[in-house]
Amino acid sequence: MLLINCPYCGVRPELEFAYGGEAHLTRPSPAESLTDEQWADFQYGRTNTRGLHAERWRHARGCGQFFNAVRDTTTDQFLCTYKTGEPRPNLPSAGGGTPR
Amino acid sequence: MRRFSGLSLLLGGLSGQRRWAEQWRSPEPKRGYDAIIVGGGGHGLATAYYLAREHGMRDIAVLEKGWIGGGNTGRNTTVIRSNYLFSESSALYDHAVKLWETLSQELNYNVMFSQRGVLMLAHTVHDEQVAKRHIHANFANGVDNEWLSAAEAKAFCPPLNIGTELRYPVTGGALQRRGGTARHDAVAWGYARAANALGVDIIENCEVTGMRRDASGAIAAVETSRGLISSRRVAVSAAGHSSVVMGMAGVRLPIESFPLQALVSEPIKPIFPCVAMSNTIHAYISQSDKGELVIGASTDAYTSYTQRGALHVSMHTLEAVCELFPIFRRLRMLRNWGGIVDVTPDRSPIIAKTPVPGLYVNCGWGTGGFKATPGAGHLLAYTIAHDEPHPINAPFTLERFAAGLLIDEAAAAAVSH
Numbered sequence: 149m150l151l152i153n154c155p156y157c158g159v160r161p162e163l164e165f166a167y168g169g170e171a172h173l174t175r176p177s178p179a180e181s182l183t184d185e186q187w188a189d190f191q192y193g194r195t196n197t198r199g200l201h202a203e204r205w206r207h208a209r210g211c212g213q214f215f216n217a218v219r220d221t222t223t224d225q226f227l228c229t230y231k232t233g234e235p236r237p238n239l240p241s242a243g244g245g246t247p248r
Numbered sequence: 249m250r251r252f253s254g255l256s257l258l259l260g261g262l263s264g265q266r267r268w269a270e271q272w273r274s275p276e277p278k279r280g281y282d283a284i285i286v287g288g289g290g291h292g293l294a295t296a297y298y299l300a301r302e303h304g305m306r307d308i309a310v311l312e313k314g315w316i317g318g319g320n321t322g323r324n325t326t327v328i329r330s331n332y333l334f335s336e337s338s339a340l341y342d343h344a345v346k347l348w349e350t351l352s353q354e355l356n357y358n359v360m361f362s363q364r365g366v367l368m369l370a371h372t373v374h375d376e377q378v379a380k381r382h383i384h385a386n387f388a389n390g391v392d393n394e395w396l397s398a399a400e401a402k403a404f405c406p407p408l409n410i411g412t413e414l415r416y417p418v419t420g421g422a423l424q425r426r427g428g429t430a431r432h433d434a435v436a437w438g439y440a441r442a443a444n445a446l447g448v449d450i451i452e453n454c455e456v457t458g459m460r461r462d463a464s465g466a467i468a469a470v471e472t473s474r475g476l477i478s479s480r481r482v483a484v485s486a487a488g489h490s491s492v493v494m495g496m497a498g499v500r501l502p503i504e505s506f507p508l509q510a511l512v513s514e515p516i517k518p519i520f521p522c523v524a525m526s527n528t529i530h531a532y533i534s535q536s537d538k539g540e541l542v543i544g545a546s547t548d549a550y551t552s553y554t555q556r557g558a559l560h561v562s563m564h565t566l567e568a569v570c571e572l573f574p575i576f577r578r579l580r581m582l583r584n585w586g587g588i589v590d591v592t593p594d595r596s597p598i599i600a601k602t603p604v605p606g607l608y609v610n611c612g613w614g615t616g617g618f619k620a621t622p623g624a625g626h627l628l629a630y631t632i633a634h635d636e637p638h639p640i641n642a643p644f645t646l647e648r649f650a651a652g653l654l655i656d657e658a659a660a661a662a663v664s665h
Contacts, residue, residue, distance in 0.1 A: 149558045149559065149560055150550075150558065162549075162558060162560075163560060165549075166549070167549040167550045169504070169551075170504075184650040184651065184652075185650045187650070188502070188649045188650035189500065191593075191649070192502035192593050192649045193500050193501070193502055194491070194500075194501075194502065194503065194504050195491070195495075195500075196491035196492075196501070196503055196504050196505055196551060198489070198491075198492050198505075198553045201551065203550070203551070219550070221505075221551055221552050221553050221554070222553050222554065223554065224550075224552055224554050
């Protein structure tokens with residue numbers, strides 16, 4: 149089980165959290181001027197990164213807050229967590245996490 | 249290829265099983281091929297086999313980064329069924345079941361396909377309604393599926409506990425008698441052997457690291473760990489790594505990759521006659537011919553490429569298994585592992601052409617790709633040979649997500665499947 153560092157509560161077991169998918173996806177606007185392809189890409193397209201992945205988590209069975217994390221999807225190691233709205237930290241791709 | 253027969257097996261036994269020839273060559277990759285299949289799992293090998301067998305192509309390479317069948321083909325729980333809700337899905341999966349029924353004879357290799365029946369349990373009124381809706385839809389599509397009462401389910405699967413003391417008592421189940429299991433390794437080996445006999449080059453330890461397109465944008469070559477290999481037709485059948493490989497050609501997929509866990513018990517004598525599964529409390533169990541109970545857990549919550557998951561996910565399934573089959577409570581588990589599954593938003597696969605001319609993709613099978621192995625290979629081969637999809641896989645395009653034509657088995661089953 150993963151240990152996840154909630155930016156509000158500290159380190160807690162994975163069971164307290166809900167996964168929220170890829171982070172920093174911005175809803176495009178104005179929506180009415182998008183093509184179907186652009187809309188589908190926002191809705192369904194994902195980078196599905198092998199390597200360092202910025203993603204949303206929610207401390208669902210704790211404080212209830214959403215936050216973001218950078219995790220290496222080749223090792224499941226968390227490199228950092230940060231609050232929603234903050235930019236993604238610029239991290240070197242360490243460990244086995246070379247994106248390819 | 250020397251054909252297997254009763255006599256050849258007998259002679260093999262008399263010589264101490266030491267005189268068997270290699271079942272497929274290990275060739276050096278050539279500089280180019282008419283077609284390249286990326287991914288040497290069951291799907292990729294089947295694609296190469298049907299391309300050679302049904303479409304007359306001979307100059308084909310299957311590129312596998314590890315060894316044959318070492319990915320999800322060797323990691324799944326080997327369940328085969330076709331009782332899906334939507335017409336498009338049941339046509340697709342039943343196409344595969346029909347191929348499974350004659351596969352051992354066709355390949356001259358025993359894939360141990362066993363139509364022992366797949367029993368999907370119901371625990372609530374809602375479960376029953378969903379199951380019966382599936383049964384009626386399957387009936388309309390010519391796919392067998394029948395309703396069993398709790399007592400009938402118990403008669404069909406004696407270890408099942410139908411007592412009312414359960415938190416979620418069994419109220420009945422849907423049984424597809426044509427469903428069952430097959431031996432996953434034999435499927436990969438059988439297709440590899442048969443494709444090899446038709447001239448297909450199976451190249452193991454050959455990882456694709458890049459894709460090259462020509463000035464018109466069409467696919468021209470693949471870069472690999474064993475050098476550049478040119479081809480005007482490249483088909484990607486890379487399961488959990490589909491996003492990574494297709495990304496090399498600049499194609500973005502509506503896919504996320506998750507670890508899916510499975511585990512097996514210590515081997516015991518034959519006790520479990522069918523496949524039983526419960527979506528509601530997530531139990532999923534059958535018995536292999538070696539005697540191990542084969543148990544499928546669910547996906548982990550987060551995307552990952554690690555081929556392992558958290559123990560609490562396996563525990564959740566074991567608790568449900570022990571509740572439904574209390575006879576297994578004292579069994580010890582031998583191994584658990586994960587495979588990386590490529591999950592689409594509607595939980596239906598993509599077998600299609602792509603925006604890149606000459607590049608084809610077979611992906612998005614999520615948690616249920618093994619059952620479709622012959623069908624997926626057969627249809628992808630057709631799509632490559634004709635540069636057009638077969639009518640059965642025509643709905644399973646990449647464009648359906650923009651067109652809104654989802655085949656929403658995710659909503660139909662309300663679980664991963």
